[in-house]
Amino acid sequence: MKMSNMLISTLREVPAEAEIDSHKLMLRAGMMRKMAAGVYNYMPLGLKVLKKVEDIVREEMNAAGAQEFLASAMIPAELWQESGRWDAYGAEMFRVKDRGDRDFCLGPTHEEVFTDIARNEIKSYKQLPLNLYQIQTKYRDERRPRFGVMRSREFVMKDAYSFDKDQEGLDIAYDKMHDAYVNIFNKCGLDAKCVAADSGAIGGSNSAEFMVKSEVGEDDVVFCTECDYAANIEKAYSAPEKEEKQDFKELRKIETPNIKTIEDLVNFFKTTEKRFAKTIIFNADGKIVAVMVRGDREINEVKISNAIGEVMNLELASAEEVKKATGADIGFAGPIGIKVDILLVDEEVANMYNFIVGANETGYHIENVNYGRDFEGIVGDYRNVTEGEKCPHCGGKVTIARGTEVGHIFKLGTKYSEAMNANFIDEDGKEKPFIMGCYGIGVTRTVASIIEQHHDENGIVWPLSVAPYHISVIPVNVKDEEQVKVANKLYEELIGMGVEALLDDRNERVGVKFKDSELMGIPMRVTVGKKIVDGEVEFKLRTHEMEVVKISDVCDIVKNEFHKNNLKLR
Ligand code: ATP
Ligand code: MG
Numbered sequence: 358m359k360m361s362n363m364l365i366s367t368l369r370e371v372p373a374e375a376e377i378d379s380h381k382l383m384l385r386a387g388m389m390r391k392m393a394a395g396v397y398n399y400m401p402l403g404l405k406v407l408k409k410v411e412d413i414v415r416e417e418m419n420a421a422g423a424q425e426f427l428a429s430a431m432i433p434a435e436l437w438q439e440s441g442r443w444d445a446y447g448a449e450m451f452r453v454k455d456r457g458d459r460d461f462c463l464g465p466t467h468e469e470v471f472t473d474i475a476r477n478e479i480k481s482y483k484q485l486p487l488n489l490y491q492i493q494t495k496y497r498d499e500r501r502p503r504f505g506v507m508r509s510r511e512f513v514m515k516d517a518y519s520f521d522k523d524q525e526g527l528d529i530a531y532d533k534m535h536d537a538y539v540n541i542f543n544k545c546g547l548d549a550k551c552v553a554a555d556s557g558a559i560g561g562s563n564s565a566e567f568m569v570k571s572e573v574g575e576d577d578v579v580f581c582t583e584c585d586y587a588a589n590i591e592k593a594y595s596a597p598e599k600e601e602k603q604d605f606k607e608l609r610k611i612e613t614p615n616i617k618t619i620e621d622l623v624n625f626f627k628t629t630e631k632r633f634a635k636t637i638i639f640n641a642d643g644k645i646v647a648v649m650v651r652g653d654r655e656i657n658e659v660k661i662s663n664a665i666g667e668v669m670n671l672e673l674a675s676a677e678e679v680k681k682a683t684g685a686d687i688g689f690a691g692p693i694g695i696k697v698d699i700l701l702v703d704e705e706v707a708n709m710y711n712f713i714v715g716a717n718e719t720g721y722h723i724e725n726v727n728y729g730r731d732f733e734g735i736v737g738d739y740r741n742v743t744e745g746e747k748c749p750h751c752g753g754k755v756t757i758a759r760g761t762e763v764g765h766i767f768k769l770g771t772k773y774s775e776a777m778n779a780n781f782i783d784e785d786g787k788e789k790p791f792i793m794g795c796y797g798i799g800v801t802r803t804v805a806s807i808i809e810q811h812h813d814e815n816g817i818v819w820p821l822s823v824a825p826y827h828i829s830v831i832p833v834n835v836k837d838e839e840q841v842k843v844a845n846k847l848y849e850e851l852i853g854m855g856v857e858a859l860l861d862d863r864n865e866r867v868g869v870k871f872k873d874s875e876l877m878g879i880p881m882r883v884t885v886g887k888k889i890v891d892g893e894v895e896f897k898l899r900t901h902e903m904e905v906v907k908i909s910d911v912c913d914i915v916k917n918e919f920h921k922n923n924l925k926l927r
Contacts, residue, residue, distance in 0.1 A: 358826065358857075358858075358859055358860070359859075359860045359862050360829075360859055360860060360861045360862060360863050361862045361863050363401065363859075364387075364400065364401060365387060365863075365873065366387025366390075366400055366402075367385060367386060367387050367872075367873050367876050367877065368384060368385045368387070369385075369872075370385075371385065372384045372385070374391065375505065376503070376504060376573075377504050377505075377507070377573045377809070378573075378808065378809060378812055379504070379505065379507065379805040379806070379808035379809045379812070380504050380505030380506075380507070380805070382808050382812055382816060382817050382876075382878075383403065383505055383506070383804075383805065383808065384505070385816070385876055386402060386816060386817055386876050386877045386878065387400050387402055387403075387877075388400055388402050388403030388406065389403040389505070389506070391505075393510075394502050394510070395499060395502025395503075395508070395509040395510030395511070396509065396510055396511050397505065397506060397509060397511070402825045402877060403804075403825075405825035405826070406804055406819070406823055406824075406825050407513065407800065407801065407804055409822070409823040409824075409825075410545060410800055410803055410804055410807075410823055411492050411513070411515075411800055413541055413544045413545055413822065413823070414492060414515045414541055414798060414800060415492065417537045417538075417540045417541045417544070418490050418515070418517065418537060420537070420540075421488070421533045421534065421536070421537040422488060422533065423488035423489065423490045423517055423519075423537075424487070424488065424489055424490070425489075425490055425491065425492075426471075426474070426489045426490065426491045427491050427493060428464075428467055428470045428471070428474070428491055428493065429464075429470075430463055430464050430493060430494055430495075430496070431453070431461050431462075431463060431464070432461060432462050432463075432464045432467075432469065432470055433459070433460070433461055434452075434459070434460035434461060434462065436469040436470060436473055436777075437462065437469055439469065439776060439777045439778075440468070440469050440472075440773055440776045440777055441776060442469070443460075443462075445669055446462075446465065447669070448498060448500070449465060449497050449498050449499065449500070450462050450463075450465055450497075450498065451463040451465075451496045451497075451498050451510075462496075463496035464493075464495060464496065465495055465496055465497045466495065466514075466516060466795075466797070467491070467493075467516055467518070468518065468769070468773050468793075468795055469773065469777065471489055471518035472518075472773040472774060472777045472779045472791070472793070473777065473779070474489070475487070475489075475518075475520050475774075475779050475791055476774075476777065476778065476779035476780065476791075479520060479781055479791070480781060480782060481781055481782050482522045482781055482782065482783045482784055484781070485520055485521055485522045485526065485781065485791075486519065486520060486521045486522070486526050486529075486530060487519070487520045488517055488518070488519040488520075488530055488533075488534075489517065489518055489520075490515060490516065490517035490518070490796075491515070491516060491517075492513065492514075492515045492800060493513070493514065493516070494511060494512070494513055494514075495511070495512055495513070495514045495516075496510065496511055497510060497512075498510055504573060504805070505805060506801040506802060506804065506805050507573075507761065507802055507805045507806075508575070508802075509801065512799060512800075512801045512802065513799075513800040513801045514797055514798065514799055514800060515797065515798040515800055516795065516796070516797045517534065517795065517796040517797075518793060518794070518795050518796075519531070519534070519793060519794040519795075519796070520791045520792070520793055521791070521792045521793075521794075522781065522783055522784075522789070522791075522792065523792060524792060526792060527768055527770070527792045527793070527794050528768075530794050531766060531768055531794050534766050534794070534796040535551065535565065535766055538551070538567055538764050538766065538796075538798070539551070541764075541798065542567060542763065542764070542803075544822055545803060545807055545820065545822065545823055546807060546810070546811060546820030546822060546823065547569060547763070547803065547806055547807050547810060548569065548570070548810060549567040549568060549569050549763055549764070549806075550567070550568050550569075550570070550578075550587055550760075551565050551566070551567055551568075551587075552565060552566055552567075552568050552578050552580075552587040552588050552589055552760075553565055553587065553588035553589065553592050553593070554566040554588070554589045554591070554592055554765065555589060555591040555592040555659050555663070556592075556767060556768070557662075557663060557667065563767065563768035563770075564765070564766065564767045564768065565765075565766050566589055566762045566764065566765050566766075567762070567763050567764035567765070567766075567798075568587075568589070568760035568761065568762055568763070569760060569761045569763055569806045569809070569810065570758050570759070570760050571759060571760060571761045571806070571809050571810075572759055573759070573761070573809065574758075574759035574760040574761040574762075575759075575761065575762075576589055576590070576591075576759070576760045576761070576762055577589070577590035577757050577758075577759060577760070578590065578593075578757065578758055578759070578760040579593035579595075579742045579755050579756075579757050580755065580756050580757075580758060581748035581750065581751060581753050581754075581755050581756075582753055582754050582755065582756055583748065583751050583753025583754070584748060584750050584751040584753060586748050586749065586750045586751070586755070589760075589762075590657070590741055590742060590757065591657065591659040591660075592659070593741075593742045593755075594738055594742065594749045595742040595743075595746035595747055595748070595749060595755060596746070596747040596748070596749050596752065597703075597704050597705045597708065597738075598705055598708075598746075599705075599708045600708060600709055600710055601710075602710070603710040603711060605710070605711065605725070605727045605730055606711045606725035607725055608723055608724070608725050608726065608731065609723065609724045609725055610716055610718075610721055610722075610723050611721065611722050611723070611724055612720060612721055613625055613720060613721060613722045614720045615720075616688065616720075616722075617687070617688040618688070619633060619635060619652050619653075622652075622713070622722070623652075626713060626724075628713075629652075629653075630651070630652035630653035631651055631652060631653055632652065632712055632713055633651070633652030633712060633713045633714070634649050634650070634651060634652065634692075634706045634709065634712050634713070634714050634726070635649065635650060635651075635652055635714075635715075636648070636649050636690040636691050636692060636695070636714060636715055637649075637650075637656055637673070637690070638673070638674040638678065638679050638682055638683075638690055638697065639661065639671055639672065639673060639674055640670075640671075640672055640673070640674045640675070640678060641661070641662070641665050641668045641670070641671045642668055642669055642670055642671075644665065644698045644699060645674060645678060645681075645682055645697045645698050645699075646661065646665060646697060646698060646699045646700075646701065647682065647690065647692070647695055647697040647699070647700045647701070647734075648661055648701045648703075648739055649692060649700070649701065649702045649703060649706045649714075649734070650703040650705070650706065650739060650740045651703065651705050651706060651709065651740070654703065654705070654740040654741065654743075655740065655741040655743075656739060656740065656741070657738075657739060657740055657741045658671055660737070660738060660739050660740075661701065661739055664701055664735065664737055664739065665699060681696070682695055682696050682697050683695055683696075683715070683717040684717055684718065685715070685716075685717050685718050685719040686719045688715070689715040689716060689717060689718060689719055689720070689721060689722070690715045690717060691714035691715035691716055691717050691722070691723060691726075692714060692726075692731070692732035692734065693714070693716070693717065693723065693726070693731055693732050694717050695717055699734075699735065700732070700733075700734030700735065701734060701735050701737060701739050702728060702732075702733075702734035702735065702736050702737075702739075703736075703737070703738065703739045703740050704736050704737060704738060705740065706728060707728040707729075707736045708728075709727075709728070710727060711724070711725040711726070711727060712724075712725075712726050712727075713726065714726050742755060742757070743757070744756055744757050761802065761806055761809075762799070762802075763798065763799055763802055763803050763806055764796075764797060764798040764799070764803075765796070765797045766794070766795075766796045766797075767794060767795050767796065768794050769793040769794055769795055770792060770793065771790040771791070771792060771793070772793070773793060774790035774791040774792075774793055775790045779791050804823075807819075807820065807823060808878075811878075812878070813900065815872075815875040815876065816875045816876035816877065816878055817876065817877065817878025818878055818880075818899050818900055819878040819879070819880055819899075820880075820922070821880050821918065821919070821922045821924055822922060822924060824857075824878065824879060824880050825857075825877065825878075825879075826857045826858065826859045826877075826879050827856050827857045827858065827879070827880060827881060827915070827918075828851060828856060828857075828858050828859070828879060828880070828881040828882065828883065828915060829858070829859040829860075829861055829870075829874040829879045829881075829882050829883070830844050830847050830848045830851070830858055830859065830860050830861065830883045830885065831844070831861045831867065831870045831871070831874065831882060831883065831884045831885065832844035832860075832861070832862065832885045832886075833867045833884060833885065833886035833887070834867075834886075835862055835863070835864050836864075839889060840885050840886065840889060841862070843885050843889050843894070843908060844860060844862075844883075844885040845860065847883060847885065847894075847908065847911055848860040850911075850912055851911075851912065851915060854912060854915070854916070854926055855926040855927035856915055856919075856926065859874075859879065861873075861874070867884070867886075871884075875899065878899065879899065880898065880899050880918070881896070881897070881898060881899070881915060881918060882895075882896070882897045882899070883895065883896055883897075883911055884897070884903075888905065889908065892907055892908050892909070893905050893906065893907060893908065894906060894908050894911065896911065896914060898918070
């Protein structure tokens with residue numbers, strides 16, 4: 358492409374709207390422009406990268422035996438009502454009405470649509486297994502769209518849905534998608550790690566996320582420093598701390614006036630947070646639920662929701678609800694005599710001896726409390742893992758890092774096929790629901806994540822595999838006929854080889870051209886200047902020093918770069 362014909366939209370200034378590097382650089386390099394909160398227009402440069410990532414995804418999905426579809430983004434409400442998600446999806450769903458007042462949504466995801474396709478098209482086990490995918494625009498009215506296309510309201514997703522006749526089939530489909538994802542992110546030059554994820558009410562080890570370690574990530578990921586255990590904090594588990602066995606002491610009610618926080622209690626009792634069990638009260642879709650964790654622990658709300666069943670809305674109980682359950686003001690809740698629908702007790706608390714809890718009476722606590730003697734509840738894992746705890750697999754130390762989720766693979770089982778009556782006739786002549794899996798990749802988020810991992814102070818540093826153009830050919834002086842001639846010839850030769858080349862034939866200072874090329878992240882650069890009299894030009898890889906090379910060697914050097922990156926030229 359000749360740059361004189363291109364819409365070049367690079368910006369020297371850092372746009373005020375952008376907080377993170379990838380967002381700043383996507384705007385500065387002229388890849389995209391914001392149209393509304395979380396809604397972006399892709400400019401030619403951004404679109405080229407997006408298409409490259411899509412092509413990598415497509416190649417690997419096809420290689421894994423999946424078949425490409427394109428479903429409508431506009432979905433009738435009836436399908437969502439069948440699965441029960443029309444109401445459950447809540448405010449994140451963009452809803453529209455047609456002129457006949459019929460409800461539709463702009464698809465935030467497509468489980469219902471693909472389950473519907475399967476029940477209409479697949480009749481027999483002979484047609485299974487099948488994996489259908491699409492690369493399509495999704496719509497989610499995110500509460501907090503931010504960081505550009507990292508969390509936008511319109512974004513491109515690759516979503517795939519597998520259909521199998523049995524669990525073994527699903528296991529194979531899931532593993533294939535796992536492997537395809539590893540290849541996809543590798544080819545994109547993205548260092549993404551597969552971590553265990555929460556699979557909601559379906560439970561089990563049925564879901565994994567591909568996470569990119571990043572300070573600007575919105576998820577916390579727990580990693581073992583010694584083995585390869587890794588899990589989203591929503592799901593992560595650590596070996597619980599157990600106390601040495603002690604004799605039960607006698608309960609004692611103690612006046613603790615004006616004490617509200619764990620910190621106040623620690624000071625009052627002159628002890629550590631670990632001596633307390635806190636009781637926090639929630640409202641889960643109208644049910645009042647008390648959760649107990651050790652004083653120094655945090656409650657994991659995802660684990661609470663899963664323990665109760667599918668919870669749509671989990672929030673802290675109001676002061677009135679707390680009063681009703683405990684008879685006391687906030688800050689004095691405890692398990693003894695509490696009136697709640699469910700009492701969840703973290704396994705660590707069940708293993709503590711002679712600890713302190715609220716007395717369910719304003720201004721009082723009780724000490725020497727013991728699980729089993731003084732109260733009972735549903736014991737389980739309800740706490741967040743914290744830095745330095747023991748890995749549940751090897752006992753090594755765990756550490757926590759921020760991550761961005763770029764992909765998600767999920768064994769759905771029969772969740773949608775049962776709800777939507779999507780069946781096939783099995784070998785034994787019986788009608789059975791499809792065993793399903795679903796597999797998503799945030800394509801636009803992947804583009805932003807690649808930039809997060811590959812940039813420097815001068816701009817983007819694209820891996821060759823996803824670069825919008827591979828090389829810029831820059832004549833230093835466009836008024837110099839010889840330079841223009843050599844640059845043109847090189848440009849034509851490179852294009853002829855199948856290299857995507859830019860010819861910066863703009864009448865600009867060479868410094869401006871260099872800056873644009875670096876900002877746009879073009880991996881290779883050839884500068885055609887005065888040295889052509891000696892048959893030489895300057896060649897530079899984006900993050901390397903410039904070298905003087907023979908004009909006649911340029912094509913081979915470029916070919917070699919493709920070879921080094923395992924990329925083919927056509
Ligand atoms: P998150 O927890 O980040 O909201 P999610 O669990 O809602 O993600 P999925 O429903 O699993 O995401 O969607 C599949 C993929 O789509 C995600 O792995 C992510 O890469 C991408 N994605 C989800 N929401 C957005 C968004 N608002 N903007 C850009 N990409 C998104
Ligand atoms: Mg989400």
